[in-house]
Amino acid sequence: MSDLLEAVDALLARPDVLPPPHVRAELRKAAGLRQDQVAEVFGVTRVAFHRWETGQAKPHRRRLEAYAHLLNGWARKYPEAAAAPPVPEQEAG
Template identity: 85%
Template sequence: MRAALRKAAGLKQDEVAEVFGVTRVAFHRWETDQATPHRRRLEAYARLLNGWAKKYPEAASAPPVPEQEAS
């Protein structure tokens, strides 16, 4: 769902990673639930996801994106 929300917003992983000040790989791990951001980033990321979910409800209910398509 996280990747679907990001894609619905028209953004790439590296674009969002840059805003958070992390590498694309680190962001990919957040997006695929392989890692959790530190507290301040986690709170900001949660707000971002919640905002996207409200703006793009169809993406919020989308099935998970296969990993090779996650960028």
């Protein structure tokens, strides 16, 4: 059984798995931070961070691990934001 639990822990700890984009934004907002504030910590532009948050781009390895760590920490701190349903897109009319 401990082998199975270790395997599950390894899956949970994967540094390259990020929550869906809408959850990323909700977690950041729950923490009361703007995109430019988080971007500054990571040493990237606000535009680059925006692309991470919206799923248009993925950070490189070192920043990816740190970003996943940040999101996981926020998810523990703000579980309601981590469970946010996607916002439906407005229909063009």
